[in-house]
Amino acid sequence: MREKGTPPAASSATGEEVTAGKGIESGSVRARRVPWRMMNGYFFVGPAILFFLFVSVFPLLRTLQMSLVDVEAGVPKFVGIRHYTDLVQDPWFWNSLRNVLVFTISSVILHISIGMGLALLLNEEWFNTTLRNFMRGLLILPWVFSTASSGLMWTLLYHPFGLLNYMWVGLLNQEAPIEFLAKPGLAMASVVAVNTWKSYPFYMIIILGGLQAIPAEIYEAAKVDGANAWKRFWHVTLPQLRPILIAISTIDIITTVGHVDLIRMLTRGGPLRSTETVAYYIYKTALLDGNLGYGAAVSTLMLIMLAILIIIYLRVLSQGGDAGETSF
Amino acid sequence: MKRASDFRFRHGYLIHQIFIVSLTSLSAIVILTPVVWMINAAMRPIKEVLTYPPRLDPSQLTFEYMASLIENDLYRGYFVNSSIISLSTLAIVIVLGLLAAYGFSRFKMGGGRIMLLGIMALLMLPTVTLIVPYFRLAHLVGLYDTRLGLIVVNSAFILPICIWLLKGYMDAIPVDLEEAAMIDGCTRLQALQRIVVPLAVPGIVGTGTFAFIFAWNEFLLAVTLTDTPDAQPLTIGLAAFFGQFVRDWNSIMALSTITSIPLMIIFVLFQRWVVQGMTSGAVK
Numbered sequence: 001m002r003e004k005g006t007p008p009a010a011s012s013a014t015g016e017e018v019t020a021g022k023g024i025e026s027g028s029v030r031a032r033r034v035p036w037r038m039m040n041g042y043f044f045v046g047p048a049i050l051f052f053l054f055v056s057v058f059p060l061l062r063t064l065q066m067s068l069v070d071v072e073a074g075v076p077k078f079v080g081i082r083h084y085t086d087l088v089q090d091p092w093f094w095n096s097l098r099n100v101l102v103f104t105i106s107s108v109i110l111h112i113s114i115g116m117g118l119a120l121l122l123n124e125e126w127f128n129t130t131l132r133n134f135m136r137g138l139l140i141l142p143w144v145f146s147t148a149s150s151g152l153m154w155t156l157l158y159h160p161f162g163l164l165n166y167m168w169v170g171l172l173n174q175e176a177p178i179e180f181l182a183k184p185g186l187a188m189a190s191v192v193a194v195n196t197w198k199s200y201p202f203y204m205i206i207i208l209g210g211l212q213a214i215p216a217e218i219y220e221a222a223k224v225d226g227a228n229a230w231k232r233f234w235h236v237t238l239p240q241l242r243p244i245l246i247a248i249s250t251i252d253i254i255t256t257v258g259h260v261d262l263i264r265m266l267t268r269g270g271p272l273r274s275t276e277t278v279a280y281y282i283y284k285t286a287l288l289d290g291n292l293g294y295g296a297a298v299s300t301l302m303l304i305m306l307a308i309l310i311i312i313y314l315r316v317l318s319q320g321g322d323a324g325e326t327s328f
Numbered sequence: 329m330k331r332a333s334d335f336r337f338r339h340g341y342l343i344h345q346i347f348i349v350s351l352t353s354l355s356a357i358v359i360l361t362p363v364v365w366m367i368n369a370a371m372r373p374i375k376e377v378l379t380y381p382p383r384l385d386p387s388q389l390t391f392e393y394m395a396s397l398i399e400n401d402l403y404r405g406y407f408v409n410s411s412i413i414s415l416s417t418l419a420i421v422i423v424l425g426l427l428a429a430y431g432f433s434r435f436k437m438g439g440g441r442i443m444l445l446g447i448m449a450l451l452m453l454p455t456v457t458l459i460v461p462y463f464r465l466a467h468l469v470g471l472y473d474t475r476l477g478l479i480v481v482n483s484a485f486i487l488p489i490c491i492w493l494l495k496g497y498m499d500a501i502p503v504d505l506e507e508a509a510m511i512d513g514c515t516r517l518q519a520l521q522r523i524v525v526p527l528a529v530p531g532i533v534g535t536g537t538f539a540f541i542f543a544w545n546e547f548l549l550a551v552t553l554t555d556t557p558d559a560q561p562l563t564i565g566l567a568a569f570f571g572q573f574v575r576d577w578n579s580i581m582a583l584s585t586i587t588s589i590p591l592m593i594i595f596v597l598f599q600r601w602v603v604q605g606m607t608s609g610a611v612k
Contacts, residue, residue, distance in 0.1 A: 040437065041440065043431070047428070049443060052488075059458050059462055060458065118352070124348050126348065135356055137599050138360060141592075146545035149584045152580060156366065161379055161380065169380060206606060257454060260548045261548055261563075295460045296460045296461070299456070303457050314449070
């Protein structure tokens with residue numbers, strides 16, 4: 001799959017020459033082939049690109065434009081950068097920025113470390129492959145559920161009389177049940193726990209794929225050199241996984257920053273706005289409070305921050321391409 | 329000498345196996361607890377679930393909560409909406425995705441690399457950054473509170489990953505087969521339809537499952553672009569139900585279970601291809 005980017009195109013060109021040669025005996029084939037060659041790839045790529053232009057790129061530009069406008073009582077009014085100057089002075093925006101940092105950093109660390117741990121277990125030699133695949137299926141299962149369902153499952157577990165509090169009060173003999181979603185410090189940790197549960201399988205599978213791609217000879221060589229399991233992990237596995245870990249942490253940061261549904265289901269930003277992330281703040285100001293222009297300004301700022309991250313990531317990725325690491 | 333090391337090897341192997349299997353099983357039990365508990369609460373009077381200690385008597389299990397939801401027109405409507413939205417989204421992204429993936433995989437185009445990079449960037453675009461213009465534009469073009477509106481915007485967010493995954497599969501299919509078909513008089517489109525698509529079936533199944541799960545679980549776009557149960561999918565039904573002041577946990581959990589059943593079935597059937605697609609997409 002790697003260095004295939006160019007050869008198909010090159011060989012399809014020779015393919016056309018061959019058909020042209022054959023076309024002497026069947027004129028109809030040749031007649032049909034000419035317009036195909038003219039339209040070439042654009043014919044296939046066109047529909048998707050047009051779709052993106054209308055449904056993704058145009059709305060994206062509208063976000064920028066709407067951030068400079070105030071739409072009140074249906075009449076748009078140009079306000080320039082006023083939303084942005086308001087934003088800088090808005091303590092709740094800074095609050096949401098701080099929350100999203102805590103939320104994202106802890107989620108990403110947990111996703112990748114739990115995903116790594118379970119992927120290492122699944123990558124070991126199992127006496128029975130069917131059992132291994134069954135376990136893999138069970139461990140992926142949380143990924144299948146909707147955020148809405150996951151939120152509900154966990155709200156039930158977090159309930160004052162739920163399973164977790166039964167363990168806390170009933171088994172550990174504590175006095176009062178823990179209010180997982182109602183205490184300012186704890187609520188964020190509870191939301192992170194649900195996010196970890198919901199999303200680690202994706203990263204586990206990708207890391208597992210990466211582990212399976214590491215050639216066994218490197219491990220053999222390390223064993224011969226007397227490296228123990230920990231040293232093999234540190235000096236062989238981790239460096240080999242580096243490109244994948246960079247990729248998934250970037251993807252993870254971006255998806256985690258964008259979570260609205262999880263917070264909407266679990267805490268609605270509370271208690272005391274301690275779980276209100278930037279994404280939830282956009283949803284709240286734009287859709288719940290109806291302040292579309294301000295919401296667009298927060299969106300734009302979020303886009304700029306993510307764009308910087310994406311550009312860095314694509315840079316890393318295309319540099320890898322020159323070394324033959326990626327499909328670019 | 330040989331026998332001794334052999335014995336030690338086997339002994340170590342056994343301990344290693346017990347360690348691996350028990351640790352994995354333990355993790356699986358912990359991880360599946362919320363799911364089991366949801367199903368438990370969907371089938372047992374809630375007074376017996378939310379209590380210390382929770383009762384686990386199997387004779388108390390009942391299907392009445394789920395049955396009463398299935399009989400309810402409102403929730404059947406949500407189910408129909410979710411099905412229509414997810415299946416239509418699936419159809420759109422597979423057709424557009426196959427064409428685009430084929431184009432990117434087989435042709436050298438001016439701007440091809442930039443278009444691919446653009447798709448890669450769209451792949452990472454968070455939904456929340458577009459809800460403001462979508463809300464406004466949907467009102468302007470009359471797609472607010474319609475299933476069609478949701479189908480279109482869902483597709484826009486799923487299509488990039490579909491193109492990416494399908495392109496990976498197509499890159500792995502040798503070009504010679506199509507060339508042979510075209511020498512025999514096939515057009516490009518026929519070659520795609522008769523040669524490439526049948527060979528890419530595992531990739532299409534994996535990508536399709538991915539797309540379906542994404543569309544079925546989508547929440548934010550639905551909450552932005554719909555207002556009445558005429559167009560709302562199940563995820564919104566769940567949130568609306570949950571938001572009510574008095575919480576009927578039995579019905580909520582029953583609805584949550586019913587919502588998840590199609591996903592679990594699809595996942596069990598297609599797990600192999602989903603995993604394959606996810607790994608191959610990442611390793612590149």
